[in-house]
Amino acid sequence: MTIRTRFAPSPTGFLHIGGARTALYCWLEARHRGGEFVLRIEDTDRERSTDEAVKAIIEGMNWLGLAHDEGPFYQTLRMDRYRKVADDLVRAGKAYYAYETKEELDAMRAQQMEQGVKTRYAGAYRDDNAPLRDDPNRVVRFRNPATGSVVFHDKIKGRIEWNNAELDDLVIVRSDGYPTYNFAVVVDDIDMRISEVIRGDDHVNNTPRQINIYHALEASIPEFAHLPMILGPDGQKLSKRHGAVSVMQYRDDGFLPHALLNYLVRLGWSHGDQEIFSREEMIELFDVADVNKSASRFDLEKLSWLNQQYLKSDDPEAIAPQLEWHLRQLGLDPAQGPACADVVIALRDRAQTLVEMAAKSSIWFGPITQWDDAAVAKHLRVPTAAAALTAAHEHLAVVPEWNLENVHEAIKAAAAEIGEKMGKVAQPLRVALTGTQVSPSIDQTVFLAGRTRTLERIETALTKTGA
RNA sequence: GCUCCCUUCGUCUAGUGGCCCAGGACACCGCCCUCUCAAGGCGGGAACACGAGUUCGAGUCUCGUAGGGAGCGCCA
Numbered sequence: 001m002t003i004r005t006r007f008a009p010s011p012t013g014f015l016h017i018g019g020a021r022t023a024l025y026c027w028l029e030a031r032h033r034g035g036e037f038v039l040r041i042e043d044t045d046r047e048r049s050t051d052e053a054v055k056a057i058i059e060g061m062n063w064l065g066l067a068h069d070e071g072p073f074y075q076t077l078r079m080d081r082y083r084k085v086a087d088d089l090v091r092a093g094k095a096y097y098a099y100e101t102k103e104e105l106d107a108m109r110a111q112q113m114e115q116g117v118k119t120r121y122a123g124a125y126r127d128d129n130a131p132l133r134d135d136p137n138r139v140v141r142f143r144n145p146a147t148g149s150v151v152f153h154d155k156i157k158g159r160i161e162w163n164n165a166e167l168d169d170l171v172i173v174r175s176d177g178y179p180t181y182n183f184a185v186v187v188d189d190i191d192m193r194i195s196e197v198i199r200g201d202d203h204v205n206n207t208p209r210q211i212n213i214y215h216a217l218e219a220s221i222p223e224f225a226h227l228p229m230i231l232g233p234d235g236q237k238l239s240k241r242h243g244a245v246s247v248m249q250y251r252d253d254g255f256l257p258h259a260l261l262n263y264l265v266r267l268g269w270s271h272g273d274q275e276i277f278s279r280e281e282m283i284e285l286f287d288v289a290d291v292n293k294s295a296s297r298f299d300l301e302k303l304s305w306l307n308q309q310y311l312k313s314d315d316p317e318a319i320a321p322q323l324e325w326h327l328r329q330l331g332l333d334p335a336q337g338p339a340c341a342d343v344v345i346a347l348r349d350r351a352q353t354l355v356e357m358a359a360k361s362s363i364w365f366g367p368i369t370q371w372d373d374a375a376v377a378k379h380l381r382v383p384t385a386a387a388a389l390t391a392a393h394e395h396l397a398v399v400p401e402w403n404l405e406n407v408h409e410a411i412k413a414a415a416a417e418i419g420e421k422m423g424k425v426a427q428p429l430r431v432a433l434t435g436t437q438v439s440p441s442i443d444q445t446v447f448l449a450g451r452t453r454t455l456e457r458i459e460t461a462l463t464k465t466g467a
Numbered sequence: 468g469c470u471c472c473c474u475u476c477g478u479c480u481a482g483u484g485g486c487c488c489a490g491g492a493c494a495c496c497g498c499c500c501u502c503u504c505a506a507g508g509c510g511g512g513a514a515c516a517c518g519a520g521u522u523c524g525a526g527u528c529u530c531g532u533a534g535g536g537a538g539c540g541c542c543a
Binding site for chain 2: 008009010012042044045047048102105106109112113114115116117118119120137139157160161162163166168170171172173174175176178180181182184185200201202203204205206208226228229231233235237263266267268269270272273274275292293294295296297298299301302303304305306308312347348349350351375379411415421422423424425426427429430436437438439440441442443
């Protein structure tokens, strides 16, 4: 039997880090075991579900490259199915109609809280066997076993046992006719033949009652794996109010999807001392049973480090289009400068994100917008600057073919001509070309500027030397 | 209040009774390299929450304590 996993977000917002990791683990588990990965949209909360959120979630998964094999399925399209299953349950005596108002239920809970007992439904209809009647408050409740216990083996948390006495008769169909989460998931997971339920550990508490519903439906129980949460950098729970952002924000912030995936796969899971995983390695090595039990914090610095590792090791030609995208975000035209793959090579040791890389490349795609006064004072207003720049201009003007090696030789020759070390030429030249005293190696900086731009900027800089 | 879950360097983690006076990675500090900044190389400080017990031997097993988290909805 092939295994099947599913990712089942509710479309009430964007795909955030926690959801992305859940999706990744579901996807990896399916790929690793040669199974199938299905996407299901849990949109029974009509108040909060939106089409934009569905699009945002799918966009996020596409960006990360987490392709599903089936779906997306929409719960709102399966209403008839849920109603039929609920009716069958009522007919079989495994569920019943109840008619309490929300106010009555609130009062019941408040009273139980006061008495220090677990809050649970203790209404009158469980044993009432009342015939169906029309009432705006009519719901269907599941008749949970009153005695015994539910035991399951979570692939991550281990053995978990729950007393049925702790569980109450949950509503499975609301007064508006819509199914509730705990009911719809079970019906869906059965119908979609899900063999492994991988989800956040905020659902462990729901699992025993869901298992009871599986039993009532005479379906076989899938395996469960409850993932620990991802906390914010401060150890607080991530929420929309507190630090949770869309995975697409990471694209905008200059991260590579593979880097995010690699970061996420290592957050709560590991394989010895290995830090870098190709997609193939993730698939080969990942096993949901190896996931850690405890929550972990999101660390932007480690993500940034990983991102740079990929910036350094990925094919520059593959990164180039992404850099171009970020250049355009800055209002720069990639056509007005050197080949972006060359820029990637020059800057990948100096930038952790594509946003940083794009910012640092602006000097090759447009005019110098800001002069660092300290740099000018230190490297242009010195006795040797004018001679160094003049010599550089002279040699660079006649470089036969404008490539990195020839540019390097020309600058070396200029230094030799004035009898100074490289630094005496490189620094003034760097300030002339960038307006600052920080840039990639001088030959790279000059090469990427191109001959015309380089000579122009040296001429401009000469006027600043005071010579 | 009740139920369930979790606890190794600041952070992510290795560790499944002796290989651990605890290893790797990020971050931090120092040195080297060097045309700047990085990157890289080398080195450094830094943790088994606490207490009992089991055992010849415990980070690893058991119990308790403390701390943290989740759930207790006609939300998912």
